[in-house]
Each structure stands twice: as C-alpha cells, then as structure tokens.
Amino acid sequence: MTFYLRRITGLFFCFVIMINIYGLPPAEAGIISTNQEISIGAKVAEQLEKKHGLVDDAALQERITRIGTKLVAVSDRKDLKYSFKVLNSNDVNALAAPGGFVYIFKGLVDYMPSDEELAGVIGHELGHIVRRHSVKQIEKSLTVSVLFGVAFGDRGPVLQNLAQNAIMAGYSRKDEREADQQGFKHTYLAGYNPYSMLITMNKLDDLPDKGTYGLFSSHPEPESRVKLVQKYMKDAKITPQVITDGKKAEVVDNTWKLPAFTVSLDGYKPLYRAYFTAGALYLAAADPGFRSNRFSVTHTETGAIIYYKDQKIATLSHQDATARGQTLSELTSEFMSKLNEWPAKRQKVAG
Structure with missing residues (x-):
C-alpha cells in the first residue's frame, strides 16, 4: 500500500x-x-x-x-x-x-x-x-x-x-x-x-x-x-437606436423619433416592441430603393400593422392609442407621418 x-x-x-x-x-x-x-x-x-x-x-x-x-x-x-x-x-x-x-x-x-x-x-x-x-x-x-x-x-x-x-x-x-x-x-x-x-x-x-x-x-x-x-x-x-426609462421605450435616430411604446402587446414588453421596430427599420433602410412611399398600413380587427414593402415595422393596438389619449386612427397617422419624414432626415444626417 x-x-x-x-x-x-x-x-x-x-x-x-x-x-x-x-x-x-x-x-x-x-x-x-x-x-x-x-x-x-x-x-x-x-x-x-x-x-x-x-x-x-x-x-x-x-x-x-x-x-x-x-x-x-x-x-x-x-x-x-x-x-x-x-x-x-x-x-x-x-x-x-x-x-x-x-x-x-x-x-x-x-x-x-x-x-x-x-x-x-x-x-x-x-x-x-x-x-x-x-x-x-x-x-x-x-x-x-x-x-x-x-x-x-x-x-x-x-x-x-x-x-x-x-x-x-x-x-x-x-x-x-x-x-x-x-x-x-x-x-x-x-x-x-x-x-x-x-x-x-x-x-x-x-x-x-x-x-x-x-x-x-x-x-x-x-x-x-x-x-x-x-x-x-x-x-x-x-440605427435607429432604442432608449428606455424602464417604462416606455422610444425608437430614435438623432433628433427623429417615433411615438413611444408604453404598453405590452402579445407578451412583448414596450422595450422588445421598440427593439423589433428599430431593427425592422434598419433592415428597411438597407433596401437599395428605400423611400417613404413604400410604407403602408394594414388594418385588422385588433389594430393596425405598418409595413415597409413586406417587412413588418410595427403593430399598433387600441391599447397603444388609449395609453396616449388617442384613437387608433390618430396614432397610426402619427406613426406614418413620422416614418414618411425619416428617409429625408436620415439622408440629411448622412450627408
């Protein structure tokens, strides 16, 4: 031994x-x-x-x-x-x-x-x-x-x-x-x-x-x-980037920004919804023919879906609108207005 x-x-x-x-x-x-x-x-x-x-x-x-x-x-x-x-x-x-x-x-x-x-x-x-x-x-x-x-x-x-x-x-x-x-x-x-x-x-x-x-x-x-x-x-x-204070999340690109996400939807917190939207916009901007008139809205029973061509950008619900004191139609119009501004502002910053 x-x-x-x-x-x-x-x-x-x-x-x-x-x-x-x-x-x-x-x-x-x-x-x-x-x-x-x-x-x-x-x-x-x-x-x-x-x-x-x-x-x-x-x-x-x-x-x-x-x-x-x-x-x-x-x-x-x-x-x-x-x-x-x-x-x-x-x-x-x-x-x-x-x-x-x-x-x-x-x-x-x-x-x-x-x-x-x-x-x-x-x-x-x-x-x-x-x-x-x-x-x-x-x-x-x-x-x-x-x-x-x-x-x-x-x-x-x-x-x-x-x-x-x-x-x-x-x-x-x-x-x-x-x-x-x-x-x-x-x-x-x-x-x-x-x-x-x-x-x-x-x-x-x-x-x-x-x-x-x-x-x-x-x-x-x-x-x-x-x-x-x-x-x-x-x-x-x-870009765009996402900023959050823990309750709301915003998609921003320098001085441009979309209306903030403040409520959860289909299990996704405001932060995750903003991440999806920011990333989708990044992919949309990679389109060689990127321009604002390719954004569109499809209305559903529960809300509205915004697309760039066939790329989903964001889903908006009645709860989103209510949280902002708006109708769904008003919120959708605000989103579309901001999205239509974005290509020109993005190009101006890049220039």
Whole structure:
C-alpha cells in the first residue's frame, strides 16, 4: 500500500511540475480531431433524442433548419454537417453539442415564437460550436486523464465520462461572451433583425425559473453581457437606436423619433416592441430603393400593422392609442407621418 501511495504521490508532483513548466497543451493543439468531435456530439445527440424525443411537426423542424442554415452560411466554421432540431420538452432551453448538433426545446419555441428571437438563440449556440468551447473543455480534461491513464491503466471509460461531463457542465464567462458576440455576428450578417440578440438575452433574463444547463449552464452578469452586445451594435453602426426609462421605450435616430411604446402587446414588453421596430427599420433602410412611399398600413380587427414593402415595422393596438389619449386612427397617422419624414432626415444626417 505504501509503495502505491508513494507512486501516486510522486506522479502527482511530477504532473504538477510539468504543468508549471510547460503548461497544459492549448486546445488548438488538436487533441480531438473533427471526426472525433462529431462522434462525441453524435452520442450526446442520440441520448438527447432518446430522452426527450423530437417534436412531431415537420414544418417546425424545417423552419428551425432553415434559420440555422442561414446562420451557418455566414459563420466561420463550415467544416461540419450541422443539424438543427426541436426537442419535445417544455423546458425553455437550447444547447449545442460538439460536431454541429444544435437543439431547441419546444418550450423555448413557444416562449420565443418569432424567427428573429430563434435566430438569436441559434446564433448563440452556433457560436459555441464555431469556437469549439465544449471541445476545448474536453481537451483540458483529456490532458490530465491521459497522463494519469498512462500510469494507471485502462482510461477508456474514464475518458468517455470526462467527455460527457464536459459537454453538460456549461461554459465559462469568457465562453458565454464569445458566444454572444458570435450570435450577434451571425444574426446581423444573415440579415435578421440586428436587435435579435438583445431581445433573446433580455427575455431569458425575465424568466423566474432557470434551468442548470444549455442556455442556463452559465448565465453570468446579464447586465454586462447586454452592454457588450450593445457595443457590438454601436461598432456596426446599427440605427435607429432604442432608449428606455424602464417604462416606455422610444425608437430614435438623432433628433427623429417615433411615438413611444408604453404598453405590452402579445407578451412583448414596450422595450422588445421598440427593439423589433428599430431593427425592422434598419433592415428597411438597407433596401437599395428605400423611400417613404413604400410604407403602408394594414388594418385588422385588433389594430393596425405598418409595413415597409413586406417587412413588418410595427403593430399598433387600441391599447397603444388609449395609453396616449388617442384613437387608433390618430396614432397610426402619427406613426406614418413620422416614418414618411425619416428617409429625408436620415439622408440629411448622412450627408
């Protein structure tokens, strides 16, 4: 017993000395090949699908795949055959397994029904795969395991457990911030609402009960993460901007602004409604033939929807009008008047 104890202690100190002198091999050293990464991810994917099952909705599965494919097309990693699927679970969650396997839980689709919100989530999860976050965690564990495994024998089962644990353990703050940055980049370059990441992050933070893995495996410092995404948007010169005092939210572009959003609609707070509108206007302004006479209004039983061509800009309700002491017709006219002013004012500032 004493002999083995001395042997273990000696090897441990040798290992510590090696770490101090040489450090752990970086993840870029490629301990895990792309094929191995895919194999590990495939096993995780198999377990997830066995546990939860897939939502039996071909249209929804196709929609998620379509969103994911658009994001992959602008990503920095196209060497994988990606898979995007919806798990039949009411959890509000999503996760990415190594090798290109991205899963959205049905509960999250119900909570974030728009393509823009889902693109923000998928773009973030794709970021983890692009930056190989789970793989790097596994490689760090393998570095230790291989050294001790060589000394003590069969390491196969140990390595497999370490791999599974690393995948489900979550990410560091640095990893999460990198995935946020990638998520913004993916949605922005793919042509989705550039405010998608802000809507996604804020809505997740609104949830009273958060899980312990996937999106919530590490959800640190939400305020600072939001500020970083806002910085990415500023660097990308995204306008109009949104300002809020916590109760009302306004879409502004220098001295120009729309009537403030002050009430919630269809589960969206004033801030989120302003984000949707600001982002939609940004996309509208990207139209080479952008001009004011392409804004239009469609009236519905519950309110009015303003479009730029086929791009929805804002939905206005009777509650919006009442909160401002106006009729819906008056509020809609005010919105349209402001929107008709915007192209000229925007061009004047740019000039």
